Amino acid sequence: MTEDVKRLYLTLMVALVALFIFNKIFPKPVPEEQTPEVAVSQTSEAKPEALKQDDLKIEDIDMPAISVEKALANDARLKIENEQISGSIRLKGARLDSLYLKNYKQTLEEDSPKVELLTPAKTQNPYFVEAGWIPADKNVKVPNSESVWKVQQKALTPDSPVVLEWDNGQGIKFIRKITLDKNYMFKIQQSIENNTDKEIALYPYALIRRAVETIDLPSSVVHEGMIGVMDSNLKEIKYKDIASEDLKKDKAKSFKTTDGWAGFSDRYWFTAFILNAEQKHTVKYAQIAENTFQIDYVGEVLKIEPKSCLSNDIMLFAGAKEIKLLDNYKKTYNINKFDLAVDFGWYYFLTKPFFYILDFLYRFIGNMGWAILLFAALLRLLMFPVANKSFDSMSKMKKIQPKLQVLQERYGNDKVALQKATMEMYRKEKINPAAGCLPMLIQIPVFFSLYKVLNIAIEIRHAPFIGWIKDLSAPDPLTISQWSHIPLPGLLDIGVWPIVMGLTMYLQQKLNPAPTNKDQARAFALLPLIFTFMLAHFASGLVIYWTLSNILALIQQKVIMAKNGVK
Numbered sequence: 001m002t003e004d005v006k007r008l009y010l011t012l013m014v015a016l017v018a019l020f021i022f023n024k025i026f027p028k029p030v031p032e033e034q035t036p037e038v039a040v041s042q043t044s045e046a047k048p049e050a051l052k053q054d055d056l057k058i059e060d061i062d063m064p065a066i067s068v069e070k071a072l073a074n075d076a077r078l079k080i081e082n083e084q085i086s087g088s089i090r091l092k093g094a095r096l097d098s099l100y101l102k103n104y105k106q107t108l109e110e111d112s113p114k115v116e117l118l119t120p121a122k123t124q125n126p127y128f129v130e131a132g133w134i135p136a137d138k139n140v141k142v143p144n145s146e147s148v149w150k151v152q153q154k155a156l157t158p159d160s161p162v163v164l165e166w167d168n169g170q171g172i173k174f175i176r177k178i179t180l181d182k183n184y185m186f187k188i189q190q191s192i193e194n195n196t197d198k199e200i201a202l203y204p205y206a207l208i209r210r211a212v213e214t215i216d217l218p219s220s221v222v223h224e225g226m227i228g229v230m231d232s233n234l235k236e237i238k239y240k241d242i243a244s245e246d247l248k249k250d251k252a253k254s255f256k257t258t259d260g261w262a263g264f265s266d267r268y269w270f271t272a273f274i275l276n277a278e279q280k281h282t283v284k285y286a287q288i289a290e291n292t293f294q295i296d297y298v299g300e301v302l303k304i305e306p307k308s309c310l311s312n313d314i315m316l317f318a319g320a321k322e323i324k325l326l327d328n329y330k331k332t333y334n335i336n337k338f339d340l341a342v343d344f345g346w347y348y349f350l351t352k353p354f355f356y357i358l359d360f361l362y363r364f365i366g367n368m369g370w371a372i373l374l375f376a377a378l379l380r381l382l383m384f385p386v387a388n389k390s391f392d393s394m395s396k397m398k399k400i401q402p403k404l405q406v407l408q409e410r411y412g413n414d415k416v417a418l419q420k421a422t423m424e425m426y427r428k429e430k431i432n433p434a435a436g437c438l439p440m441l442i443q444i445p446v447f448f449s450l451y452k453v454l455n456i457a458i459e460i461r462h463a464p465f466i467g468w469i470k471d472l473s474a475p476d477p478l479t480i481s482q483w484s485h486i487p488l489p490g491l492l493d494i495g496v497w498p499i500v501m502g503l504t505m506y507l508q509q510k511l512n513p514a515p516t517n518k519d520q521a522r523a524f525a526l527l528p529l530i531f532t533f534m535l536a537h538f539a540s541g542l543v544i545y546w547t548l549s550n551i552l553a554l555i556q557q558k559v560i561m562a563k564n565g566v567k
Contacts, residue, residue, distance in 0.1 A: 071120035072098060076148070078162060079155040084183050084319060087118065089156065093145040094164050094176055096186070097121065097128035099318055101269070108462055108470055117269055117318060126292075127210040127264075129271065129316060131188055133174070136201035136301060141168040149176070158182045171196040184319025185329060191311040194304040201303045204312040206273045207296035210264050215239035215291060220267075221455050223343045226285045226295060228262030228272070230255040234340050235262075235285075243287050252286035260336050262295050263317070268458040270341050273297065274315040274333065320458050323355055342456050350449035355457050362459070368472055369465025372541050375450075376548045380556075383442060387553065389432075391560040394512055396431045398561070447546070454539040465544065469497075472541035494536035497543045502532030504550035511557050 077088040080099070087099035099118035106112050118127050133142045143149070149164040156162045161179040168174070173193040180186055194200055217224055217239070226237040235255070242251045262283050263272025275281050275297065283297045304310045315333065321342050330338040344351040354375075361371035380387070403425060411418040426432075454460055460473045468478045476495025481488050483496075505528035535543050 065124045066122050068098075068116075068119055068123050071123050078151055078153070078164075080157075080180065081155055082158050082180060082182050085117075089178075090120065091151065091164070092148050093130060094143070094147075094149045094166075095121075095128055095130045095145065096316070096318070097126070101320055104268075104320060104458075105462070115269065115320075117271065125211045125213060127208075127271075129206070129208050129273075129318070131176075131190065131204075131206040131314060133190070133192070133202040134205055134298065136203070140172065140200055140202070141170055142202065143168075143174055156180050172200065183322075183325055184317055186316040186318065188314045188316065189311050190314070191309060192302075192304050193309045194306060197306050199303055199305055201301050203301055204299040204314070205296060206314055206316075207294055208263055208271055208273065209288070209292065209294045211289075211292040212239060213291070215243045221343075221345070221452065222267050224266050225264070226262075226293065227265040227341065228255075228283065228285075228295070229260040229337045229340065230257040230262075230283060231260065232336055234337060236265075236343075237285050239287075239291075239293060242285055242293070243291075247287065247289070250286075252284055254282060254284045257281055257283060261317075261338065261341075262297065263341075264293075264295065265321075265341060265343075267456070268321055268461055269319070270321050271318045272316070272341065274317065274335055274338075276313055277334070321456075322458060323352075324359070343452075344456065345448070345452040347445050347449040347452065350445055351452045351456075354449050355453050355459075358453065358457075359459060362463075367465065368460055368463035369469065369541065369544060372472070372545050373548050376545045377552065379446065380549060380552045384556070386442065387556060388560065391553075391557045393432050395557070395561045395563075396429060398512070400425065400429055400431075450545060451538065451542050454541045460539075460541060463541075465540070469540050469544075472544075473539050475537050476540045476543065490537075491533065494533060495540070495543075497540055497547065498532050498536035501535065501543050501547040501550065502528050504547055504554065505531055508550055508554050508557070511554070511561065 072088065076091045077098070078091060080087045080089060080096075084102060085099055086102055087096075089096050090098075097118055097120040099116070101115040101117055104115040106115055118129070120126060121128060130145065132144070135142050143166045147166050149166045151162055151164045153160060153162040156178055158180055161177060164176040164178070166174045172195065175191040175193065177189040177191070178186060188206075190204060192200075192202065215238075223236045223238075225239050226235075226242075228235045235253075237253060242253060244251050257275065258280050259275055259277035260283075261272045261274045262285075263270060275283075276299070279300045281297045281299050284295070286294050286296075288294050299312065302310055302312060317329070323339070323342055326339050326341055329335055339352070357378075358368070358371050358375055361374050362368050365371050365374065404422065407418060407421050407425070411421065454473055457473075461471070463472045464470045465472055469476065476497045479488075479493045479495050480486065481493045509524065509528060535546065
């Protein structure tokens with residue numbers, strides 16, 4: 001291996017470490033096209049702008065928090081139930097503000113409570129959805145957060161839609177029909193009966209309001225915050241991007257769009273309203289109080305003739321980011337880029353197919369850990385011809401190491417002559433020194449993509465393997481401190497699987513020809529240790545994959561070395 005090739009190899013390995021650290025600390029930036037907030041379609045009665053804080057009552061946002069149980073007991077409620085979720089709609093305001101995910105626990109403990117997605121106002125961290133109308137004429141009464149709606153049904157289920165009604169006492173009736181599928185999609189049809197002798201004009205709106213514990217979320221490879229697709233452009237907005245200690249300094253972001261969706265995204269959970277593609281909307285991402293944020297939209301003006309009825313439809317997703325389900329919704333309802341609610345990252349073209357392969361293998365085997373190992377074996381099989389050429393080249397180079405040592409002693413500091421003689425030897429021995437780098441170049445995007453899958457796929461969350469691995473999306477829990485009872489700092493306290501992985505990297509390195517440059521040799525010697533501590537705190541599934549991949553590479557390399565007569 002020439003000195004240039006060795007430098008290339010070392011640079012690529014260091015770049016892998018650097019890219020991992022960069023990707024961990026600095027998630028990918030997403031260009032945002034911020035447009036100025038412009039008034040929506042206007043009528044002769046008034047000129048309302050995009051929804052502002054004053055358009056709706058801010059409900060006791062600074063009051064001391066009460067428990068969720070007390071908040072739920074304070075008002076009459078309509079029950080929500082299907083196989084995936086349970087919760088209720090508060091009839092005062094017709095607000096969806098209580099939602100639990102029945103099939104997901106907060107932790108691995110048997111008595112762990114279910115994941116709570118939406119919570120009522122006045123609680124510690126309220127998170128709710130509301131829809132309604134803004135009147136062009138402020139004299140027209142519309143329902144607000146204090147309006148009590150009437151309903152005849154007892155529960156909203158997939159087999160039982162509900163109809164809510166509210167009369168403004170001025171001859172106008174507001175009707176809201178809500179349906180729920182068997183998963184996480186709500187359909188809301190807002191209708192208006194104008195029984196007066198005058199035309200009325202209103203703007204439909206919907207909002208999602210959320211209080212977060214902190215806006216300074218730890219750096220992560222997964223976007224958590226505000227998200228949406230506006231006219232086919234993905235928007236990922238961090239809370240701190242629009243937050244300000246002085247609420248008078250408006251840092252809100254507004255967008256004009258005819259279709260798309262907007263909502264709040266967590267690592268595994270997601271809420272969003274899906275916009276009606278037949279209308280224009282003004283979507284706004286804003287801070288409305290300290291650590292409290294709101295995403296809302298205002299649609300085009302709707303004019304209702306006297307003695308007539310008109311309706312407006314909206315869809316709401318509130319649930320888990322199940323990738324196959326999101327793809328199904330995307331196809332069924334033609335929701336633009338709805339699958340990007342899952343942060344597939346830079347290597348989308350690899351990450352998403354990798355998920356589907358893992359999911360297929362999981363359904364075939366029945367255990368995600370074994371699926372990951374089979375996936376590693378299949379990748380190794382796919383790369384077998386390339387790896388063969390690489391290992392064959394490295395074996396030959398290891399075999400001629402003594403001859404290279406002689407050349408170095410002969411030419412000393414005459415680097416030009418040494419380079420020429422080395423290349424002549426490679427030509428004579430039919431060795432391609434660059435062949436050893438190709439498999440590693442292929443592995444980098446593969447490794448990143450699998451790393452991303454293990455961090456984003458809810459299907460891998462809490463998925464067990466054998467032994468002590470109960471969650472493949474979490475680091476190895478059997479750390480040195482656990483089995484030796486020797487307390488160690490977090491960075492040094494690594495698990496068993498990372499140690500095994502580091503050992504396989506070390507053994508694999510010993511099979512490769514050593515760099516003749518002492519500085520390069522020292523750097524190479526440190527790489528297994530660096531990777532061991534770096535990957536120790538990543539998903540255990542990734543470490544297990546890398547370990548088996550190394551073992552298979554070791555076997556393949558040993559066979560080729562034996563064939564070439566290399567000890």
